Amino acid sequence: MRRIKIDRSKCIGCLTCVTACVVSHESCDSRNRVTIDSKTKAAPIFCRHCDKPECVYTCMTGAMSKNKETGYVEYNKERCASCYMCIMACPYGVLKSDRIEYKEIMKCNMCVHRTEDNKPKPMCVEKCPMSAITLEEV
Amino acid sequence: MKYVVLGASASGINGAQELRNLDKEAEITLISKDDKIYSRCILHHYMEGIRDVKKLEFVEDDFINKNNIKWIKNAEASKVDVQSKEVIISTGETVEFDKLLIATGANTFFPPIPNLKAAPNAIGFRNFDDCEKIMEMSKTCENIVVMGAGLVGIDVISGLIHTGKNIALVEMKDHMLSIQLDKKAALAYEKGFESKGVKQYYEKGIKELIVDEKGKITEISLTNGEKIPCDLLIVAAGVRSNVSFLEGSGIEIDKFGLLIDAFGKTNCEDIYGAGDVTGRNPIWPTAVKEGIIAANNMAGIKSEMTDFFASKSTMNFLGIPTLSLGINEPVDETYMVEIENDDRGNYKKIIHRDGKIYGAILQGDLSYAGVLTQLIRRQINISKVKKPIFKIDYSDFFNIKENFEFVYER
Numbered sequence: 304m305r306r307i308k309i310d311r312s313k314c315i316g317c318l319t320c321v322t323a324c325v326v327s328h329e330s331c332d333s334r335n336r337v338t339i340d341s342k343t344k345a346a347p348i349f350c351r352h353c354d355k356p357e358c359v360y361t362c363m364t365g366a367m368s369k370n371k372e373t374g375y376v377e378y379n380k381e382r383c384a385s386c387y388m389c390i391m392a393c394p395y396g397v398l399k400s401d402r403i404e405y406k407e408i409m410k411c412n413m414c415v416h417r418t419e420d421n422k423p424k425p426m427c428v429e430k431c432p433m434s435a436i437t438l439e440e441v
Numbered sequence: 442m443k444y445v446v447l448g449a450s451a452s453g454i455n456g457a458q459e460l461r462n463l464d465k466e467a468e469i470t471l472i473s474k475d476d477k478i479y480s481r482c483i484l485h486h487y488m489e490g491i492r493d494v495k496k497l498e499f500v501e502d503d504f505i506n507k508n509n510i511k512w513i514k515n516a517e518a519s520k521v522d523v524q525s526k527e528v529i530i531s532t533g534e535t536v537e538f539d540k541l542l543i544a545t546g547a548n549t550f551f552p553p554i555p556n557l558k559a560a561p562n563a564i565g566f567r568n569f570d571d572c573e574k575i576m577e578m579s580k581t582c583e584n585i586v587v588m589g590a591g592l593v594g595i596d597v598i599s600g601l602i603h604t605g606k607n608i609a610l611v612e613m614k615d616h617m618l619s620i621q622l623d624k625k626a627a628l629a630y631e632k633g634f635e636s637k638g639v640k641q642y643y644e645k646g647i648k649e650l651i652v653d654e655k656g657k658i659t660e661i662s663l664t665n666g667e668k669i670p671c672d673l674l675i676v677a678a679g680v681r682s683n684v685s686f687l688e689g690s691g692i693e694i695d696k697f698g699l700l701i702d703a704f705g706k707t708n709c710e711d712i713y714g715a716g717d718v719t720g721r722n723p724i725w726p727t728a729v730k731e732g733i734i735a736a737n738n739m740a741g742i743k744s745e746m747t748d749f750f751a752s753k754s755t756m757n758f759l760g761i762p763t764l765s766l767g768i769n770e771p772v773d774e775t776y777m778v779e780i781e782n783d784d785r786g787n788y789k790k791i792i793h794r795d796g797k798i799y800g801a802i803l804q805g806d807l808s809y810a811g812v813l814t815q816l817i818r819r820q821i822n823i824s825k826v827k828k829p830i831f832k833i834d835y836s837d838f839f840n841i842k843e844n845f846e847f848v849y850e851r
Contacts, residue, residue, distance in 0.1 A: 306845040336809070338836045341827035346836030351846045357811075360733075361726040363451070363482040365499040382496065384483050387755040390807050391764050392726060394815045395835045395847045399808035405762055441844040 304374030305423055306441050307413075309347050313435035316345035320427035320436060327414050327426035332402050334411040335427060347436060349427070350397045350411035352376045358410075361392035367410070373421070378410035442467040444739065445528055445538035447518050449473035450481060451725050452544035452716030454500060456732035460542075461508040463740040469510045470538075472530055476514040477569065478504065482725060484572045488600030497569075518545070521690045523709050540711045540739045543687070543699060544732060547680035547717040552588075556650040560658045563650075563674040566597045575675060579604050582672040586610075586661055588647060590617045592756065594677035595630070599758050602637050609640040609669055611647060611661070621754050621765035626788060626802050633759040642667075650674075682720040697721055703746045705735030713739055722751035750818035755807070761786065764807050767800035767817045768792055779830050789831055796824035809834060819849060 316337050324333040335349045356376045359367045366383035369376050385406050390398045401407045413423035428436050444467055446457045457471050479497035486492035498504075505512050513530065520529040521541070528536045549565025551558050562578065565571050575597070579585060583606060587594045590612035601608055610617075616627040617634075631641060642663060651660040651668075661671045682698030693700045693708040698720025705713045715731035717723045730748060737744035755764045771778055771792050776799065781789040787805035791798055791813075798816045812835050816823060823830070826837045840848045 308845050309841060311839065311841075338834045340836035340839065341825070344836070346834075346839045348835050353846055354844070357726075360729045363480045363499060363725045364496075365480075365501070368501070384486060384492075385757055385762075386482070387757060387762055387764065387807050388725070390810055391753060391755050391766070391814050393811035394849070396809035396812035398811065400762070405757075405760070439845070 304352070304441060305413075305438050306352060307349050307425060307428060308437045308439045309349065310435050310437070311344070311346060313433045314345040314347050315433055315435075317432065319430050319432060320347065323426040323430040324411075327417065330401070330409070332399065332409045334409045336397075348395060348397055349436070350376070351395070352411075352413070357392040357394055358389035358398065361388045363388065366408075375413055375415070375423075376410075377412065378408055380407045383408060443537060443539045444469045444542070445536055445540075446471045446542045446544060447473070447528070448544035448546055448716070448718070449475045449478055449512075450544070450546055450716070451499075451728035452546075452718075452732035452735075453542065454478060454504070454732070455729045456542045456544060456715055456736040457510055458500070458504075458508055459733045459736035460740060461510070463737065463742065467740075469508070470513065470536055471505075471510050472513045472516055472518060472528065472536065474515065474517045475569065479569055481567065482596075484566070484569065485596040485600030488572055488576055488597070489603055518686050520686060521692060521712070523691045523712065526711070538711075541713065542705075542732070542735055542739065543692075543707070543712065543714040543718055544716045544728075545683040545686075545718045547682045547698075547720070547723065549676055550679040550681045551676055552678050554647055554650060556652045556656065556658070557674075557676070559656045560650065560652060560674065561655070562657050562672060563676055565676050566593055567680065572600075575601075575673070578673050579606060583607060584609070584670040585673045585675065586669065586671040587675045587677055589677035589679070590614070590641075590643075591620065591677060591679075592618065592754065594675070595634075595756075595758055597675050597677060598634065598639055602634075602639070607640070607670075608638065609642065609671075610634075611642045611645055611663065611669075613644065613646050615644050617641070617643075618756070621756070621769065621802075622763065623769045623790065623802060626763055626765075626769075626790075626804050629761055629763075629786065629788075629804060630758055633761065637759075640669075642669075680717070680723065682718045684718060684720075695720075701731075701735075704738045704744065705731055705746070706738060711739075722749065724751050724754070727751050748818070750814075753814060762805065762807050764803045764810050765801070766814055767798070769800055769802055772799075781831050791830050793823075793830065796822040798823065798830075812838075815849060821849070 321333045414425045417424040480499040516530045646664045649662040684694045699714040701714040713735040715735045716728035734744045776794045790802045792800040
């Protein structure tokens with residue numbers, strides 16, 4: 304599978320990736336975030352589509368599931384009960400609900416909606432001016 | 442290889458699926474009382490009418506066929522023969538196994554109150570059948586009483602509000618959801634349910650059930666002497682694990698439930714257990730993980746349970762999100778409590794001592810709170826983090842593995 308590789312040393316915290324995410328999903332919230340640590344160093348925090356996804360293990364409706372073929376952790380908002388267990392379970396604090404209705408979980412889908420054949424095409428990666436995030440095979 | 446799985450909920454289904462992932466050739470038999478796969482945690486949404494039976498499923502469509510599982514429905518194990526490696530089921534059939542996964546879950550506990558067990562209008566809220574029965578009975582009854590203000594009790598109330606019936610809640614503790622919430626966080630829900638007409642009786646127990654000549658409850662006498670009318674009593678005062686069929690089998694159980702080690706194994710060779718049947722840490726994610734871990738060990742892949750932090754929960758009643766982790770009140774004066782509040786319904790509280798967090802409640806905005814779960818579970822010292830305690834995120838623990846996954850300690 305391909306993951307978004309994060310080179311933290313290149314990140315300048317410009318938030319272009321966050322904006323790109325909002326634009327790609329036509330959403331009022333982003334599915335990624337960039338925070339700064341105690342030494343004011345930027346930290347891009349993106350969904351890792353974990354091999355052992357805590358958000359999937361904790362989901363009681365099947366809304367979060369690991370796609371065996373692509374390796375991606377997919378979110379189906381139709382199944383979601385907005386119970387927020389996944390928000391609590393994500394060890395890295397990637398997840399939140401939408402800010403308006405607290406209903407939909409803001410979950411990265413690798414921008415597969417931007418391609419015809421369901422291939423990843425993350426807009427955050429395309430727009431990053433520093434190449435701090437790149438799409439790579441693992 | 443012949444695998445037999447008992448129980449078709451979180452543990453059993455995830456266990457069966459993992460067995461199939463690991464062994465394409467194996468014969469997998471699933472035996473369950475349930476005739477459908479459904480998530481118990483969202484039954485109240487079915488009751489409320491906002492989710493149909495299909496949407497109670499927590500697995501992919503056509504799960505049983507896709508995973509080539511032989512499913513014996515409407516049947517429960519009545520005996521396990523450890524020597525001959527057979528399960529005798531309620532239909533009289535005998536099913537042989539090479540390896541067995543016991544994931545029979547738990548059932549509603551009916552406290553020893555006279556007339557309770559025999560009453561036709563006293564019912565638990567655990568299974569799909571319970572849910573349907575309550576829905577059916579609520580059509581003709583007027584006064585519904587819920588015993589127990591834990592998550593199950595509040596689930597059922599939220600599923601019943603739309604019926605417009607009189608609903609009363611009786612709870613021994615002094616506030617709602619006392620395991621998860623402090624008084625302030627509980628108050629948001631108590632007020633909300635009050636405005637929906639739910640009468641709430643705290644610090645009161647059920648002293649006596651007044652029944653008619655058929656044993657049907659008509660009225661409840663509370664410990665303070667007050668009497669409340671009741672024609673449907675929903676019992677939500679805890680659960681007990683389903684282990685009675687194991688008595689005398691040689692498979693070790695204790696007063697809580699089935700005993701398993703960190704690999705999911707019981708005291709008997711080739712017999713494993715997972716989920717609520719253990720009577721410990723009865724939460725969904727634990728059940729799922731235990732099912733997966735047991736399945737791995739059954740298939741010969743060593744896998745160990747390492748996550749024993751189970752005092753965690755989230756809820757969403759009346760559109761108010763809340764998350765609760767660890768303790769909800771300081772144990773003594775050595776603990777420090779930080780509170781952040783606003784007038785838009787956000788309430789945050791963190792309990793800490795000597796650089797470690799022991800408990801937290803978040804109400805309203807739960808964004809990115811998963812980090813807090815790890816700080817508590819892993820007992821990570823946060824004194825090096827130079828940020829307000831409510832602002833701590835993953836950046837100060839940032840670490841990337843070779844496969845680009847995140848990780849805490851290396």
